[in-house]
Amino acid sequence: MKTPVLACRSLSDLRELTPARVGLGRAGASMPTDALLAFTLDHARARDAVHGAFDTSRLVEELASLGLAPVLLSSQARNRRDYLRRPDLGRMLDPASQRALADRSGGPCQLAIVVGDGLSPAAVNVHAVELVRHLVPRLQEAGVQPGGTAVASGARVALGDEIGAMFGARMVLMLIGERPGLSAPDSLGAYLTFAPRIGLTDADRNCVSNIHGAGLGYDEAAFKIAWLVREGLARQVTGVALKDESGGAAPARIGAGWFECDKSET
Known part of the structure; x- marks a missing residue:
C-alpha cells in the first residue's frame, strides 16, 4: 500500500483564505x-x-423612506467618554427618552427595531439601512409587520430591552455596531x-454577527434574522433555547393568530 502524499500549501495560500x-x-x-505599517493603519481605523460620529438624522430619514417611523432616543451616557467608561449608562434610557416613549400613541406590536451606535457608529452608518431594506420584505413574507422603530445614541445591546418593553413589543431586534477588530472596523x-x-x-438573546462587506452579506443576514424572528415568535423563546436551524429553507408565515402593529405608534 502506498503512503498518501499530502500536498504542501504555502503561507501565501493561507493568507488568501x-x-x-x-x-x-x-x-x-x-x-x-x-x-508593522499595515497593523498601525488597521489599529487607527478601529479607533x-x-x-466616529453617529449620523442619526440620515438614519431617521432613510428608515422613514422604508415605511418605518423611527423615534430618536438616547441612553444615559452623556458623551463618548461616559459611554466607554460606564457601560451601565449605555443600557438605560435617559429621562427625556423615557418620557418620549411613554407619551407615544399606539398599541403593542410583534417586532420593534432599534438601531444603536454601539462600539462602531461607522458600521451602523454604512450597513444598518441596507440591512433593514433587505429584511423588511423577508419579515413580511413571514407574516411579521415591524412596529416601533428607534434610533438610539450611546447604546449598548441591553438598551433594546428597555425600548422594546416600552414599545410593548413581543420581540426586539437591536442592530448595533460591534467592537471593531483589526480586520473589520x-x-x-x-x-x-x-x-x-x-x-x-x-443568554436570552440570539445574535447574527459579522455583517459587513467582507463578512455576512445583507441578504443572507436578513434571511437568518427573519427565520429567527419567525421561530422566536412561534416558540416564544430566544437565546440558548433557540438554535439557528434555518438551513436553506425559506421562512414561512407564522400563522394568523398574531396581532398587527400600529405604525402610528412612533
Whole structure:
C-alpha cells in the first residue's frame, strides 16, 4: 500500500483564505516594516470607528423612506467618554427618552427595531439601512409587520430591552455596531430578544454577527434574522433555547393568530 502524499500549501495560500495576520515574516527580532505599517493603519481605523460620529438624522430619514417611523432616543451616557467608561449608562434610557416613549400613541406590536451606535457608529452608518431594506420584505413574507422603530445614541445591546418593553413589543431586534477588530472596523451585529424587559442577559438573546462587506452579506443576514424572528415568535423563546436551524429553507408565515402593529405608534 502506498503512503498518501499530502500536498504542501504555502503561507501565501493561507493568507488568501483569511484576513487574519498569519505568516508576517520578520526583520531581525521585529516585524517587517510593511506588516508593522499595515497593523498601525488597521489599529487607527478601529479607533476611528469607535469614536466616529453617529449620523442619526440620515438614519431617521432613510428608515422613514422604508415605511418605518423611527423615534430618536438616547441612553444615559452623556458623551463618548461616559459611554466607554460606564457601560451601565449605555443600557438605560435617559429621562427625556423615557418620557418620549411613554407619551407615544399606539398599541403593542410583534417586532420593534432599534438601531444603536454601539462600539462602531461607522458600521451602523454604512450597513444598518441596507440591512433593514433587505429584511423588511423577508419579515413580511413571514407574516411579521415591524412596529416601533428607534434610533438610539450611546447604546449598548441591553438598551433594546428597555425600548422594546416600552414599545410593548413581543420581540426586539437591536442592530448595533460591534467592537471593531483589526480586520473589520465596520462590522454590524443583530441581536434578537423575545419578551424584552430590563434585567435580561446575553443568554436570552440570539445574535447574527459579522455583517459587513467582507463578512455576512445583507441578504443572507436578513434571511437568518427573519427565520429567527419567525421561530422566536412561534416558540416564544430566544437565546440558548433557540438554535439557528434555518438551513436553506425559506421562512414561512407564522400563522394568523398574531396581532398587527400600529405604525402610528412612533
